[in-house]
Amino acid sequence: MTIRVTVWNENVHEQESESVAERYPEGIHGAVAAGLEEDAVDVEVRTATLQEPEHGLTEDVLAETDVLVWWSHCANHEVEDDVAGRVVDRVHEGMGFVPLHSGKNSKPFKRLMGTTCNIKYRHGGETERIWVADPGHPIADGLEGFFEIPSTEMYGEPYDVPEPDRTVFISWFEGGEVFRSGLCYRRGRGRIFAFRPGHEEYPIFYQDEVKQVIANAVEWAAPTEGAEAVWGESEPIESIDSSADE
Amino acid sequence: MTIRVTVWNENVHEQESESVAERYPEGIHGAVAAGLEEDAVDVEVRTATLQEPEHGLTEDVLAETDVLVWWSHCANHEVEDDVAGRVVDRVHEGMGFVPLHSGKNSKPFKRLMGTTCNIKYRHGGETERIWVADPGHPIADGLEGFFEIPSTEMYGEPYDVPEPDRTVFISWFEGGEVFRSGLCYRRGRGRIFAFRPGHEEYPIFYQDEVKQVIANAVEWAAPTEGAEAVWGESEPIESIDSSADE
């Protein structure tokens, strides 16, 4: 079954920095979308950006989105509260959500986690080695025991998120830190995979293993059917002995 | 070490319903506070209500609160967003949080969970039998295998919360439903225990086992020291080979 993916990008650095624009001429969203079309088994990919009306995430777009991949950084606070709430609601209904890199600071992710999502960080470029801590997880499909990103921003522990359902990746950094780089959650019916890599200053989204992980994550996060859920006032199924009430 | 507890109550039913006012002449907060003073080992209890300035939850009060016990129902939406945010921030810093009954619909709890917290429910009064599912948990200290609430509102599954850290209690209802009645979470440094019992129409907060569980929960949710956490920009600890950068 075709998975309908929307890749969302704030798309700000690409407008403001020549070097980012050169590195990602179709935008980070364009690079991620192209990677998915190449690697994911059966996907239909569209993109959306902050600058579009309703940030491109209208009720209609979200209703037709199975998995939302999200990149954001400097403009997290510019996302309208209503749109963020709409994303959260759709996750509760079953839409997969894959925040990349500083998408961990986005309004939808922070609302879904209920924590600050604080981290340590360092700009400047250093080696990151991403270890597979959970080799049985489908998001690690096809990987070797680790892969390296030759130059990247550092993220370091403690990472203020709830204890995850599964810790798929843990990163080693040249400067001496560690970080839980791939974490799985469920909120309502929706599956969430927070993936650390992907700073705008490096060509990380063209790297094979990164593309592979994002494709795996999209397949993993796609909604499944599940059971009916009825909430609200309910009639009793068994008879109640009302004489026992006070 | 003395645990400083604040028992918060919206305190609306007590004003509007004569029967609630008769049942809880000191308010639900007064009954819960009295129970704690009786059962918890070393506590200092104050109360606060919706009607006070800043709902009685000023920066100062929260700074001096180790554990916040919370009862709310019909006025959940009247809690100021800022006050709700302040409570959430304090939980992240380590304050324990014990929402009772429909406190599960309160702004702080929903923000900490990141889900809808939806349930089934039924008014009218029926037997609830609360089973200890996790007899090794300190919140179950001193209980037998189960206890009963003779007449209460029903809450039924599915309960739309994240998978808990521990499921301490599961309820059986006369009308045929089940419910996870005692769930543990951590968010940041703060411990959260969501406890189902406690509808305003029944004298539940005078019941021994209920008082015992709330006292246990307060002791369990009290902050502990932990380690230092430093977030933000960080200098490298190891030397970085900058020649390797692109």
Next chain:
Amino acid sequence: MTIRVTVWNENVHEQESESVAERYPEGIHGAVAAGLEEDAVDVEVRTATLQEPEHGLTEDVLAETDVLVWWSHCANHEVEDDVAGRVVDRVHEGMGFVPLHSGKNSKPFKRLMGTTCNIKYRHGGETERIWVADPGHPIADGLEGFFEIPSTEMYGEPYDVPEPDRTVFISWFEGGEVFRSGLCYRRGRGRIFAFRPGHEEYPIFYQDEVKQVIANAVEWAAPTEGAEAVWGESEPIESIDSSADE
């Protein structure tokens, strides 16, 4: 991709009790296998029993098994330690494992859990209502909010197992107990789903919802590819400053 299922049954009650033999003329294994062939999307099903050499679970059979469905009860102690160990090893390598009913007392399940797996129980027949606590879970695919087993043995909490990854089902019993009836775990690469229903004295394995759940569980528990895992002695990847060693 075809899922290769082995349905294992101790097959003792069928030999010793006329009424069980009449209820399950092809054995419980035969009934479960027939149900899977009817309901699971793409499966190849074989059966094996205690009485066969190596209980029908030779290295070869297990090597060709993607998911092992297991029913056992009175003969749990008759399973050879070596065969139990072989099952556990295969689960670590990725084989799915679906113990049914008192299969929760089987050697493989207890070794995978590391706990006693103790419960309360009661023979005699009473209504069980199985509630979906996790409507977003694929093992609940296609179900309504609950289903009933009109007459069954009771299992009651506390259930001495590790806190599960997900609680999919919770049962209500007519006699007043509750039970976590559908629990998910992973051990190594293997997925485990412990499903409560299925006493030999009742025609439970012919019931539509039960067949549906077992089919869903088999699909959920099927192995996925994952990443390479290398264990043992390892060469350093980074150069080590040996002058710093004591």
Next chain:
Amino acid sequence: MTIRVTVWNENVHEQESESVAERYPEGIHGAVAAGLEEDAVDVEVRTATLQEPEHGLTEDVLAETDVLVWWSHCANHEVEDDVAGRVVDRVHEGMGFVPLHSGKNSKPFKRLMGTTCNIKYRHGGETERIWVADPGHPIADGLEGFFEIPSTEMYGEPYDVPEPDRTVFISWFEGGEVFRSGLCYRRGRGRIFAFRPGHEEYPIFYQDEVKQVIANAVEWAAPTEGAEAVWGESEPIESIDSSADE
């Protein structure tokens, strides 16, 4: 309340290697016990070793042990199955269990986990930096954001254990690996904390932070009261409509 601690050590390297004997003249058990007496708030410490009758872990000793700290390495297979089973039983009843370093390969730990507990490793000595991933956890009480072990054996991911209840520490290694160095579990009523540091070739058990963590772990793992647990055949609490049985 005084916590009764037993520190168990296989005590083999100390007999066979002069350098280990010089480093740990009272044995590793002696060093750990001395550290606990210094750092833990209210403990009564005894030691036991492999060479004693029943390895020093008789029914009586275990019955009087609140927390068992365990060091083992080359002689894991020499521990009698019965004694290992007795330790596991006591954990189920509530005894805390703190396996240090290659105690992760001990029979009790492997039985409690239900997995292989496989890792990568490397001898020779290199820097380990242990990061606090969960600064709100009491086992991290009093620590800064990280501490370093100047020279140690490496352990690397993947670590084949069940997803833990909490990940308290994650290690960075000079040679390029990462490891989840402090993991919390519960099995039955017993709390388990697996702590990585402590190779016999290095004076790690004299290091302040290591002593602090072990003292914290002992306090955390001490048994609590909990509720009564009744297992086995049970009378119904509610009346059962036997006419409804088939």
